[in-house]
Amino acid sequence: MNDTVESDKRRFKRELxxxxxxxxxxxxxxxxxxxxxxxxxxxTIMKAWAKQDSFEIGTNIKAWLIKILLNSFYSQMRKNGRxxxxxxxxxxxxxxxxxxxxxxxxxxxxxxxxxxxxxDQREAIILVxxxxxxxxxxxxxxxxxxxxxxSRVSRARQRLQEILGVSGxxxxxxxxxxxxxxxxxxxxSPL
Amino acid sequence: xxEKPNEADENVQTYAESHIIDPNSLVSRVLRELYDSVQNxxxxxxxxxxxxxxxxxxxxxxxxxxx
Numbered sequence: 001m002n003d004t005v006e007s008d009k010r011r012f013k014r015e016l017x018x019x020x021x022x023x024x025x026x027x028x029x030x031x032x033x034x035x036x037x038x039x040x041x042x043x044t045i046m047k048a049w050a051k052q053d054s055f056e057i058g059t060n061i062k063a064w065l066i067k068i069l070l071n072s073f074y075s076q077m078r079k080n081g082r083x084x085x086x087x088x089x090x091x092x093x094x095x096x097x098x099x100x101x102x103x104x105x106x107x108x109x110x111x112x113x114x115x116x117x118x119x120d121q122r123e124a125i126i127l128v129x130x131x132x133x134x135x136x137x138x139x140x141x142x143x144x145x146x147x148x149x150x151s152r153v154s155r156a157r158q159r160l161q162e163i164l165g166v167s168g169x170x171x172x173x174x175x176x177x178x179x180x181x182x183x184x185x186x187x188x189s190p191l
Numbered sequence: 192x193x194e195k196p197n198e199a200d201e202n203v204q205t206y207a208e209s210h211i212i213d214p215n216s217l218v219s220r221v222l223r224e225l226y227d228s229v230q231n232x233x234x235x236x237x238x239x240x241x242x243x244x245x246x247x248x249x250x251x252x253x254x255x256x257x258x
Contacts, residue, residue, distance in 0.1 A: 025226045
């Protein structure tokens with residue numbers, strides 16, 4: 001019997017380790033900074049470890065960990081007040097003179113744009129757009145309705161497109177109309 | 192026998208959903224690029240150390256419980 005407990009523990013640790021890169025990717029995308037994201041991940045590991053008995057082996061550990069991480073994230077936010085917002089619109093301004101060129105976007109610009117979104121929208125678009133969860137799974141993780149997730153994702157996407165000055169179409173390569181508008185010289189262009 | 196009124200609804204829904212987030216749109220691609228770039232990084236030492244410590248703490252707690 002003890003052997004089963006032992007192997008469950010080992011399996012939990014193995015699954016936790018295997019899920020860590022994904023958890024970090026989620027955290028960094030959500031928080032926007034490696035150092036703060038890693039603090040959140042560390043906190044999540046400790047909490048997950050403490051409550052590992054409540055994890056059902058065989059269920060989705062990625063979703064389970066992200067749920068724990070989100071709890072910490074929101075309770076930290078409640079404690080520390082709101083995150084730093086782009087209150088002066090400096091970032092938005094900077095980004096609007098730095099539009100996407102030829103279907104390429106600077107990753108750093110994207111990160112900053114993502115950070116201007118309200119956290120619940122950020123969370124939704126990352127879960128569905130990058131972590132690969134379905135709307136239903138994302139709703140489960142956020143403990144909200146599927147419709148809520150859908151509207152958050154949709155608003156997040158629209159807002160990002162506005163800030164970054166890109167269209168929502170499958171835009172491989174430049175299209176004539178937008179190239180004409182964006183052909184002003186750009187400093188720091190990745191191209 | 193037409194018991195599948197939902198099928199059409201489902202198709203409509205799938206169509207709508209696929210347009211909420213077009214996986215080929217620039218925003219989607221860059222979001223995934225950002226995510227994947229972090230996901231492909233090696234797990235930082237601090238987390239491996241932390242797991243090691245948690246494991247050890249548990250084992251030594253067990254040892255004191257059942258000597």
